[in-house]
Amino acid sequence: MRTEGITGIASENDFTVARGKSGSCPIVPQSVLCMWSRDGDGSVLNNKGDDYNRTFAVDGRWGIGDETLITGWAAATDTPGLSGRDGAGGIDANYVSPEWNISAGYSQVGENFNPEVGFLQRRGFRKYTAGIRRSIRPNNLWGLHELRPHINYRGYWGFDGFQETGYLHVDNHWEFDTGMEIHTGMNFTQEGVREPFEIVNGVTVPVGEYEHEEGQFVFWTNQGAPLSINIRSNIGGFFGGDRVNVEPTLRYRTGEKFSTELSWSHSDIDLPVPGGDFEVDLARLRLSYSFTPRMSIQTLVQYNKRDDVVATNLRFAWLQSANAGLYLVYNEVDESGLGAPRRDAQQFIIKYSRILDLFN
Incomplete structure (x- = not known):
């Protein structure tokens, strides 16, 4: 794939993706090797030799019997000017039976791991996870x-030993014969803030370590019914203060063609900092209509009350097989607010893919 350059902003780039799969390895029965590459023309860096990025990755799955699965992955990047701790990897083990679900995992991402052809949410951490669930009828x-x-449980640590995030979730799900379900849980959270950051405009969370507890309650009616209700709430500590979050959702569908979902998330936050008493509201409206099992149109409209921003996503899909086919996507972010003259950013995307069987 090739993208055009913008003078002084972005260079012209060629993108390459290669993927190989093997199911005959005696040690790891199923493994995949991938390579992603970006080659720029050097127009921004004024040096074509340094305008590139490579990402190499391998993953594997090993099933033991019918109930145990071990998965692992490893990756590394090659970026001019970045060396050392440019790798990443992880391993997870899961045991699943009709009565028990037990899991444990470890992963880490180096500070210089830089997969430019892709998305990286967080870098420079070690992560530990564990979980156990019992199903009783x-x-x-x-x-x-x-x-x-x-x-x-999940926890994130920096390579210097500083704990950045900790989350312990203790819960019980009560599922009734009618399809109604109630979740009653407690969360024990830990956040380590290395640098001050703005949580909303004009409100800064200072450096520190924050340990809190919060209660969690979830209620929903039969999700298989044409009309259903879902209510979620979290009440407890938050960055040295308090937070009350309530999110009701209303869902309605008619047959197999049309469905809609309306939700409103309200958070009342009180932090011990200047301006720390504030509210955040986010409304979402989802609509979906299927003309046929392979042709559908979907839309998502979101409204952020605090920033007075409206975001719209509209997607048309005409599929052939395995999610391959034609996609038309329109995105718009309107920062002028409801009822005001439009001042927005717009994006239109066309994507077509087709699976070819070259050997049959």
């Missing part, structure tokens, strides 16, 4: 279909 108890007590 009682006989004639309060109309319950299943109980799912569980504990999950």
Whole structure:
């Protein structure tokens, strides 16, 4: 793939992706090797020899019996000017049976890991995860279909040993025969802030280590019914202060063709800093209509009340097989607010892909 350059802003680039898959390795029964490459023309850096990026990755899956699966991956990047700690990798083990679900994992991403052809949410960390869940189906108890007590943990540390994030979730899911479900949980959180940051305009969270507890409650009616309701709430500590978050969602569908979803997320936050008492509201409207099983149109409209911003996404899909086919996507972000003259950013994307069988 090739992209055009913008003088002084972005160079012209050639992108290459290569992928190979093997299912005959005796040690790892299924493995995949990938390579992503970007080659620029050097118009911005004024040096074509340094205008490139390479990413190499391999992953594998090893199933042991019917209930255990081990997955692992490793990756490295090659970027001019970056050396040392430019690798990443991880391993996960999962045991799943009708009654138990047990998992554990470890991963890390170096500070100089730089996959430019892709998306990297976080770098420079070590991550540990663990979880255990028990599924219990009682006989004639309060109309319950299943109980799912569980504990999950994830933690992030920097390479200097500083804990950046900790999240311990202790919960039980109460699923009833009617399809109604209730979740009653507690979360124990830890956030390590290395540098001050603005959580909203004019409100800064200072450097520090923040440990809190919060209660979590989830309720929903039968999601298989034409009309259903979902309510989620979190109440507890937040960066040295308090937070109350409530998110109701209303869903409606008619047959197999049309569905809609309307939700509103409200957060009332009180932090011990200047301007720290504020509210955040986000509304979402989703609409979906399927002309046929392979042809559909979907839209998502979001409104951020605090910043008075409206974002719209409209997507038309005409599929052939395995998600290959024609996609038309329109995105718009209107920062002028509801009812004001339009002042927005617009984007239109056309994508077509087709799977070819070259050997049959």
